[in-house]
Every structure is written in C-alpha cells, then in structure tokens.
Amino acid sequence: MxxxxxxxxLTPITKMFRFDAPMIAxxxxxxxxxxxxxxxxxxxIPLTIADFDAKSGVVTIVxxxxxxxxxxxGAHKVGDNILDVLGPLGEPAHIPPGGHVVGIGGGFGSAxxxxxxxxxxxxxxxxxxxxxxxxxxxxxxxxxxxxxxDNLELCTDDGSVGFKGLVTERLQQLMDGPGxxxxxxxxxxxxxxxxxxxxxxxxxxxxxxxxxPLMIDGTGMCGCCRVSVGDDVKFACVDGPxxxxxxxxxxxAVKRNKMYVKEEKLAAERQQKIMEEATHxx
Amino acid sequence: xxxxxxxxxxxxxRNAKLRATDFMEVNEGYSKAAAAFEAERCLRxxxxxxxxxxxxxxxxxxFIHEIAAGNxxxxxxxxxxxxxxPAVCGRVCPQEDQCEKVCHMAKRxxxxxxxxxxxxxxxxxxxxxxxxxxxKPTRSQRIAVVGAGPAGLVCAGDLARLGYPVTIYEGxxxxxxxxxxxxxxFRLPNEILDWEIDQLRALGVEIxxxxxxxxxxxxxxxxxxMGYSAVFIGTGAGLPxxxxxxxxxxxxxxxxxxFLTRINLMQSYKFPETDTPLYIGKRVAVIGAGNTAMDAIRxxxxxxxxxxxxxxxxxxxxxxxxxxxxHHALEEGVEFHWLTNPIEIIGNDKGMVTGVKCxxxxxxxxxxxxxxxxxxxxxxxxxxxxxxxVLSLGNSPNPLLVNNTPGLEKNKHGCLIMKNDTPQTxxxxxxxxGDAVTGAATVILAAGAGKDAAAAIHKDLSEVVV
Numbered sequence: 001m002x003x004x005x006x007x008x009x010l011t012p013i014t015k016m017f018r019f020d021a022p023m024i025a026x027x028x029x030x031x032x033x034x035x036x037x038x039x040x041x042x043x044x045i046p047l048t049i050a051d052f053d054a055k056s057g058v059v060t061i062v063x064x065x066x067x068x069x070x071x072x073x074g075a076h077k078v079g080d081n082i083l084d085v086l087g088p089l090g091e092p093a094h095i096p097p098g099g100h101v102v103g104i105g106g107g108f109g110s111a112x113x114x115x116x117x118x119x120x121x122x123x124x125x126x127x128x129x130x131x132x133x134x135x136x137x138x139x140x141x142x143x144x145x146x147x148x149x150d151n152l153e154l155c156t157d158d159g160s161v162g163f164k165g166l167v168t169e170r171l172q173q174l175m176d177g178p179g180x181x182x183x184x185x186x187x188x189x190x191x192x193x194x195x196x197x198x199x200x201x202x203x204x205x206x207x208x209x210x211x212x213p214l215m216i217d218g219t220g221m222c223g224c225c226r227v228s229v230g231d232d233v234k235f236a237c238v239d240g241p242x243x244x245x246x247x248x249x250x251x252x253a254v255k256r257n258k259m260y261v262k263e264e265k266l267a268a269e270r271q272q273k274i275m276e277e278a279t280h281x282x
Numbered sequence: 283x284x285x286x287x288x289x290x291x292x293x294x295x296r297n298a299k300l301r302a303t304d305f306m307e308v309n310e311g312y313s314k315a316a317a318a319f320e321a322e323r324c325l326r327x328x329x330x331x332x333x334x335x336x337x338x339x340x341x342x343x344x345f346i347h348e349i350a351a352g353n354x355x356x357x358x359x360x361x362x363x364x365x366x367x368p369a370v371c372g373r374v375c376p377q378e379d380q381c382e383k384v385c386h387m388a389k390r391x392x393x394x395x396x397x398x399x400x401x402x403x404x405x406x407x408x409x410x411x412x413x414x415x416x417x418k419p420t421r422s423q424r425i426a427v428v429g430a431g432p433a434g435l436v437c438a439g440d441l442a443r444l445g446y447p448v449t450i451y452e453g454x455x456x457x458x459x460x461x462x463x464x465x466x467x468f469r470l471p472n473e474i475l476d477w478e479i480d481q482l483r484a485l486g487v488e489i490x491x492x493x494x495x496x497x498x499x500x501x502x503x504x505x506x507x508m509g510y511s512a513v514f515i516g517t518g519a520g521l522p523x524x525x526x527x528x529x530x531x532x533x534x535x536x537x538x539x540x541f542l543t544r545i546n547l548m549q550s551y552k553f554p555e556t557d558t559p560l561y562i563g564k565r566v567a568v569i570g571a572g573n574t575a576m577d578a579i580r581x582x583x584x585x586x587x588x589x590x591x592x593x594x595x596x597x598x599x600x601x602x603x604x605x606x607x608x609h610h611a612l613e614e615g616v617e618f619h620w621l622t623n624p625i626e627i628i629g630n631d632k633g634m635v636t637g638v639k640c641x642x643x644x645x646x647x648x649x650x651x652x653x654x655x656x657x658x659x660x661x662x663x664x665x666x667x668x669x670x671x672v673l674s675l676g677n678s679p680n681p682l683l684v685n686n687t688p689g690l691e692k693n694k695h696g697c698l699i700m701k702n703d704t705p706q707t708x709x710x711x712x713x714x715x716g717d718a719v720t721g722a723a724t725v726i727l728a729a730g731a732g733k734d735a736a737a738a739i740h741k742d743l744s745e746v747v748v
Contacts, residue, residue, distance in 0.1 A: 023499060024498060027498055037455055039557075041549060041552070041555065041556040042556075042557045043556075043557035044548070068557045069557060083455075084491070084492050085492060086453065086455070086493075086498070088497060089494070216543055216544065216547075217454060217463075219453050219520070219680065220680055220681070221463075221522070221543070222522070222540035222543050223522045223537040223539065223540055224537075224540045226530075226531050233530070233531065238682060252531055252633065255632065255633030256533060258633075259534075260559045260561065263553065263554075266554060267553070267554045267557060267559070270554055
C-alpha cells in the first residue's frame with residue numbers, strides 16, 4: 001500500500017498528494033494515469049499522474065473532492081496508506097519534437113500538464129501554458145507550472161488575475177499572433193476541451209484532449225470507457241486517455257459521463273454526512 | 283458390486299423463485315448419503331474412458347471408489363493430485379461435454395455424477411481443519427506468474443509444491459481472474475475461491491496485486507532487474523467483443539465483462555454500502571447464449587430486472603451454454619429469442635438505450651465453426667423495447683502484455699504463438715497457458731495448461747547446469 005509522504009491543500013476541495021510508489025514512478029510517462037481505491041468495497045477511480053520521480057520513487061496526484069472516493073482520499077493525511085494504486089496506465093503523450101506546444105489546463109486539469117510540460121521543455125520544445133479558472137484562487141500550481149514552461153498565461157472569468165476571459169479566447173489570440181502553436185494539448189472539464197477542439201478545428205494545429213470517462217479495470221477488460229474517435233470506438237484506458245480533439249465525439253462523451261450522476265451524488269452526500277458525523281463525534 | 287441405478291442422484295437446488303433474488307449458490311451439494319449412493323453407480327471400468335474425457339486426466343474411478351469406501355482423505359488426495367482447483371471445477375466444468383459424456387453408464391442410462399462427486403470431495407476437504415503449515419521454498423530459481431486467474435493459480439501451486447519460490451503478479455486489486463470478476467457467486471461463491479487461494483498462500487506462493495506486467499513492469503524486467511528464472515503468462519482472454527452496430531455506446535449498454543465485473547468484483551449490488559453503482563432497468567436483454575450470457579442475465583434478475591431475455595442469432599441447438607445453466611435460466615424466468623439478430627441499438631436524446639432493432643434469421647449451410655450459418659429474413663425487422671443490453675459475444679486475449687513485449691509473438695486472433703505445441707512461447711524462458719493461448723475456453727483447460735507449463739518449467743530448469 002503506497003504511503004502518503006506529502007499533502008498540500010490547493011483549494012478547499014483540491015488536494016495534492018505525493019506518495020511512495022517506486023514501481024509506478026519508474027515506469028510512468030507524462031500523460032498516463034493511475035487507478036486507485038481507498039477502502040474495501042470502494043470503487044476504482046482513474047486519476048492523472050501530475051508528476052513522478054523515478055529516483056525518489058514518488059508519484060504526485062491532484063484530486064478534486066467531487067465523489068465518495070475523492071472525498072475519502074481528500075481526508076487522508078501524511079503517513080496514511082492508499083489501499084490500492086495501479087499504474088501507470090494508458091498511453092503516454094506523443095508529441096513530435098521541435099515545435100511550439102501550448103498546454104491548456106482548466107480547473108484541476110492543470111496538474112496533469114506539470115510533468116508533460118517539463119519533459120517538453122527539457123527536450124528543447126518551445127512551451128506555453130494557459131491556465132484558466134473562474135477566479136484567481138482557483139488557479140492551481142501556478143509556481144510549479146511557471147518553472148516548467150517558457151511562457152505562462154493566466155485567464156480568469158472575472159479578470160481577478162491575468163487575461164479576463166476564456167482560455168479559448170487567449171488561445172485564439174496566440175493563433176492569430178506571431179507565436180502560433182504547432183501543438184495544443186488541453187486537459188480540463190469537458191466543455192473546455194470541446195471549446196478548444198472547436199477553436200483549433202480546421203486550422204491544421206494538432207490538438208489532443210485528455211478524456212476522463214468512467215472506468216473500472218483500466219486494462220481494457222471491461223470496455224466501460226468507450227470513446228468514439230472518428231469512425232473508431234476506442235477504450236480510453238488503453239488507447240488513450242489522449243485523443244485527437246477534432247475527432248472526439250464530445251456529445252456522446254458528455255452523455256456517457258452522466259450515466260451515474262444520480263448515484264454518484266447520492267453516494268457523495270451519504271459519505272459527506274458520515275464524515276461530518278465522525279468529526280462531531282471526535 | 284456397483285449398483286446399476288438408472289438415474290443420476292439429483293443434487294438439491296434452491297427454489298428458483300427464491301434464489302433468483304439473491305446471490306447465494308443455486309446448487310446445494312450432495313449429502314454424505316447421496317454421495318455414497320451416487321459413488322456406488324460407478325462401474326469401475328477396466329477401461330475408464332472418463333479419465334481420457336477429462337482435460338487434466340483425474341483418476342475418476344479411483345476417487346469415486348474411495349467415496350464409496352468412505353475413505354474421504356484418500357479421495358481428496360487423489361482428486362487434488364490431478365486437479366488443484368476441484369471445488370471450482372466441480373462447480374463450473376462442463377462435465378456433460380467431458381468425463382460424463384463418455385461415461386459407460388451414459389450409453390444405456392444416465393452418466394455417473396462425476397462433477398457432483400468432485401464437488402462433494404472438494405467441499406468435504408474444505409470443511410476439514412487446516413493441516414498444512416506455510417511451506418518454505420527449497421529451490422533457488424524464482425518464478426514469476428503473470429495473472430492470478432485459473433491458469434496462473436494452478437501453475438503457481440504446482441511450482442510451489444516442487445519447491446520453487448513463486449510470485450504471482452495480478453493487475454486487479456484481488457486475485458482470481460475470471461473466477462473473481464466473471465463467474466457470479468450463485469455459481470461460484472467467493473469464499474470457495476478465497477479458500478483455494480489461501481491454499482496457495484499456505485504453499486508459499488506470494489501474490490502481488492495492482493501490478494500490470496506490460497505497464498507497471500515490463501516482462502524483460504522480471505528477468506533482467508528482478509532475477510526471475512522463468513515466467514508463466516496466464517493473462518487470459520479479457521478483451522470484450524462488440525457487435526459493431528449503431529448505438530452500442532448508448533448508456534445502459536454493457537459488455538458482459540463490465541456488467542459482471544460491477545456485480546462480482548465491485549459488489550455493486552450492495553451500493554451504496556459499496557461505492558460502485560450499477561444501473562439496471564426493468565427490461566434487460568443479453569445478446570448471446572453462452573455461459574457468460576447466462577451468468578449475466580441471471581445476475582440481471584438478481585439485481586432487480588423484472589424481465590430478462592437472451593437474444594441469439596442462431597437456434598437453441600447451436601447455443602454454447604451448458605444445459606444445466608440454460609435450465610437454471612429458464613427456471614428463473616429468462617426468455618429466449620432464438621434466430622434473432624440485433625442490427626441496431628436504439629436510444630433516446632439523453633443517450634439512454636431504449637431498445638434493439640432485430641431481424642429474424644433462418645439457418646443456412648454450415649459455416650467455418652461447423653454450425654449452421656444464420657441468414658437474415660428480408661423484411662422481418664422488429665424492435666424489442668429494453669432498458670439495458672448486455673453484450674456477451676465472447677472475448678479475445680487481452681493484448682496489453684504482448685503488445686508491450688518485444689519478442690513475444692501472437693497470431694491473428696491475438697493468441698500467443700507457442701513452440702511446437704509446448705507450453706513455451708516464442709521467447710526463451712517465457713511460458714504460457716490458458717485463454718491467452720487458446721482464446722476464450724474453459725476453467726479446466728486453463729488449469730490443465732497451468733499444470734503442463736509448471737511441469738515444462740520444472741523440466742527445463744532441471745536441465746540447466748547450475
């Protein structure tokens with residue numbers, strides 16, 4: 001069971017964990033994910049690997065508390081163990097070298113850009129990161145990401161920091177200016193990724209999005225994570241999670257992700273109550 | 283003198299109406315008297331062709347004779363020496379196509395209930411106090427097994443008995459493979475699987491979960507970095523097939539693997555006590571009529587479906603499910619739509635499945651599988667309204683390991699290519715067996731392949747000059 005060695009509270013509902021997992025840390029590549037379980041009877045949820053270090057054997061993840069598992073994990077402390085962690089899973093990011101790569105992170109999706117942008121910068125690519133959120137205090141890992149790219153751009157809906165507007169608007173400005181991107185990689189909420197796909201469609205800018213469908217085993221056995229990409233049906237767990245943005249059927253993906261919204265809400269509220277009662281009791 | 287009773291001693295089954303609401307086992311097992319009574323029916327033939335009918339050649343008349351003689355420890359010893367998973371195989375083996383099919387008694391009467399007796403012995407053994415203490419390996423060459431399904435478990439057990447230190451690497455969070463995620467508890471209770479796995483641990487086998495060889499570790503790492511002398515691959519057939527018709531990605535359409543994994547491995551029928559949900563509507567159909575299809579549709583009834591049906595493009599004659607499973611499904615209320623081929627899955631604007639459009643079929647000449655080819659009848663299309671569809675169309679070997687391992691060769695069906703029908707793959711010191719080699723088959727064939735591979739590994743390692 002991997003032991004948590006560091007915990008950072010990024011926002012009230014977003015936590016970063018670093019845990020000991022030497023095998024995962026030495027096999028991981030940017031773009032891959034882990035599947036974890038936090039208790040007996042628990043569900044298996046996928047989480048992108050934010051960072052990893054083969055030398056120290058440490059893996060970093062960022063989790064947003066939306067469901068049962070993420071709430072329980074969010075309450076974990078330094079020294080606690082995570083019951084099951086499997087990985088690295090999925091295909092690493094493949095980006096041809098030598099171009100200008102723009103990584104776009106929305107919400108806690110920005111965590112997933114961390115190790116990817118570092119690797120691209122280290123191999124000599126020109127790197128830009130655009131982070132977007134509603135307010136400035138929801139922007140995550142700004143300092144970490146500034147270190148691993150040539151140019152960091154912040155966008156907020158209310159203009160509390162950086163560019164006032166959507167990440168797509170800032171991307172469009174970049175596309176119209178001299179620093180036109182060769183590759184775009186977008187990781188964040190589905191509406192944002194869909195908007196990015198529409199922004200770069202028919203422009204010749206290769207664009208990838210990181211799909212986050214429901215998953216169970218994560219090894220291609222159950223087919224729960226089916227994503228329509230062009231004429232093909234892909235399994236995000238083994239063929240993805242990164243896919244050609246122009247070809248992804250977002251309509252279908254959005255509907256598939258809503259399959260268990262009612263049950264997820266019920267379970268999360270139930271868990272919240274259990275945890276609050278436990279806090280009161282102690 | 284063996285008693286020539288015509289009929290097989292029946293096994294008690296739980297009432298169909300009651301059992302179809304829970305996951306407790308359907309078959310209740312023989313009593314001591316019933317087992318002795320049935321054992322008396324064995325003719326103890328000079329030429330026991332039942333043994334040849336068994337993929338692992340269990341000395342069937344011998345263990346049955348011991349039951350009749352009341353010598354249960356000896357019966358268990360004989361059985362376990364040939365089949366390391368008797369409690370499992372006694373429940374899920376298609377005996378009617380194997381040992382019982384060729385039984386001499388079957389020529390004039392009903393065959394001896396070999397499967398029921400196997401189960402009886404295994405259950406007796408499980409009820410005995412534990413005798414074996416944890417064993418320590420006596421050899422230095424370490425062996426890695428990839429996948430804790432039936433092939434891997436059996437291979438590991440045999441190698442551990444030979445004194446090798448064995449480690450099994452399993453991708454999921456619990457061992458058992460298809461016995462854990464696929465076969466429902468009403469056919470194979472988890473406590474029986476857990477007991478079998480405990481037996482392996484007592485033999486000194488180490489099981490490491492949450493490691494996918496091909497991702498977490500590479501196959502070559504097992505040799506180069508971790509110092510294993512040989513590797514057995516038992517990764518099974520865990521890649522679900524889909525129909526390739528429109529509408530398969532509507533919500534509420536599951537592969538049988540997903541559906542059964544949610545129920546068996548993730549225990550979703552206990553939600554919200556467990557955390558994995560499962561949506562089940564009133565009308566559920568499984569596409570297919572094999573054993574997995576029966577498992578899926580009978581599970582659907584148990585988790586709340588009001589109507590369960592099987593839709594199959596061929597006729598009852600071509601159905602691949604065991605007769606016993608088919609009868610159990612019928613008793614529990616499953617409807618069968620033979621000669622019915624799904625051509626399109628229909629859904630609503632929310633993305634939920636609402637039905638399936640099918641065509642009626644007629645049977646033509648034999649196809650490459652030796653079965654009559656179904657041909658659509660023109661203008662026969664009709665819609666079956668449904669809330670869920672479970673696709674049970676078979677599985678291919680999971681390509682994850684072979685695709686990530688240079689030097690490991692597979693054929694066009696995704697099955698590992700073996701050296702002249704031996705348990706050895708195209709890669710030196712890498713062995714394999716079970717569904718990863720044959721494509722989706724049975725538990726007993728996988729168990730047999732695991733045994734053969736263990737013997738081959740032992741022979742090859744014994745020839746190495748240390």
